[in-house]
Amino acid sequence: MPQRPVASTTNGRLNLEQQRKRAKELLPHLKREDPNATLSQAQWQIARGLGFSSWPKLKAHVDALDFAARHPDFIASDEARTTHWRCGNDIAHSLQVAGFRGQFQMLTDPLCMGPVRDLPGDDYQPLRGAFISHAFGLNETEVARRLADEYARLEHLATAQHSVLWCEADAYDQLFLIRALAGLERLPPKLELIEVDRIPGVERFIGIGQLAPDVLAWLWPQRRLVDEAAIQLAKQAWGAYCDPSPVRWAELAHGKHCALPLLAPALLRQLQELPGTRDGLSLTERLALGYIAEAGPVQFGQVFAELMARREPLPFLGDMMFHALLRPLIDGDQPLLVETETHLEWPRRELALTALGLEVLDANAYWPDHSSHARWVGGVRIEPGRAHWTVDGDAQPVWRSARE
Incomplete structure (x- = not known):
């Protein structure tokens, strides 16, 4: 199966002493333009370059990362019963390193490629399996087995005691998200979502898989409950994406949706395919x-x-x-x-x-x-x-x- 992209100029872990050194090295350059430039101005420029509005906010972020790495308090009381869902295996090892003890499950079906129709499973999986095996030169029987296994596990999302979906802002992830939510007839006992479109200090954020384990720990408290509005929006978006006409899909792509705020930009980018x-x-x-x-x-x-x-x-x-x-x-x-x-x-x-x-x-x-x-x-x-x-x-x- 295709794998998630992993690339970055940084893994999200910041060293405050290194940033202080960068600020000191920048100060002489600033003084050439303005003799009155101060170290605080150099620190401000370093912070702005990393995506922070001030040096204190940069320091607070580094402190939060350090705390998350040193303390196990981020682990939920029911974490051992939690299932972490992802559209690939790129964070499976990092979750273990960070101390997460729940199960890890994934759906590797690359919904941003090939035919995607709103069909019953007996028709849908052969359609996807034939495309995946042909596009990636994989054994058709093995692909069919893996798809059947992954989609069977996804059906348990409806009854699982605690599940967390880890997603970023791109089409690969957001299509996985709406596929997972669209299959739900009602809200599960406890379903949460971690989704992110940028990480402070990461110059070119591509995906959660590029992040260091302690940054995953920092993300953990930022999860939020999935509500009924998100499920209904996902059903609407999934139906639009599977439709032979892109008109409804485009309407959603050009809108704003509080229930799933990262969905519209991903649908818009996918529309450009x-x-x-x-x-x-x-x-x-x-x-x-x-x-x-x-x-x-x-x-x-x-x-x-x-x-x-x-x-x-x-x-x-x-x-x-x-x-x-x-x-x-x-x-x-x-x-x-x-x-x-x-x-x-x-x-x-x-x-x-x-x-x-x-x-x-x-x-x-x-x-x-x-x-x-x-x-x-x-x-x-x-x-x-x-x-x-x-x-x-x-x-x-x-x-x-x-x-x-």
Whole structure:
């Protein structure tokens, strides 16, 4: 199964003495511009650069992290009966290191890729299993077994005594969240949510999996109860995402939802995986082609690293997921990319644009008119040469007739 992305310039753990040293080193540079500059001003600039409004708030955050690491009080009295849910195994070890004693469960179905329909389990799981095994070159029987096991365990969410969902703000996590909540007929005995879109001191927050164990301990007291409003919103969002039309999905993506405040931005970013009205590219495809055009022949793995580090506005892909998304641009009858050094592992293979790739990137050609592969985004199917849904520059759905 595809894994969660893990990348960052920091793991969230801050050393106050190191920040004090940075402030002292910054002070001479400030004094060149203003002889009256003080150490307090240097500390303020360091704090602002790490995402804090003041040096005291930076210090308070470091103190809170230290306390969480030194004291076991963050462990709930019923923690041994708690089930921690995640859309991957990236925090399983860190939770153990931090002292969590509950069970760990995960749903690895990458709902941000491939066909996602609101179907009964007997129809839904074969649909997802066939996509996952084909996209990632995995054994179909093993994929089916794993999906069946994970979804069977997810059904116990409704009756579990205490469950906690750990999520960040991207489409991978938020789609997992609404899938989990949409399957509930009523509120479980105790269901809580930890969700986060940024961590103070982390310059490029990509996911909870990048965080140090003591930062997970710091997050633990910030969990909140899931209420009925969140469940009803999740049901509405799940139905919209699975629909063959993205109209209801777009309405939710452009709204604000107090019950699940990180949902709309994730839905909006996922909406941009539909073909753009001008070039027919998804945003991921457009960002990748743009970088390859700038960098010349460049290794596959470097393209992924560039998008995760700088260009992707809301990172949601693991490396294997990115590889699978770009394969249709390489393997079709009229490819946009040429792949060389194919005797190497895929991250080390070089990619370059074809002439058609340049035309599409410049919006002088429309990718689905040349593609050999049908593509799904949620419940929306994009079939080459057929009328399909697109999104314009404002991320609004637009119906495109065949061969416009």
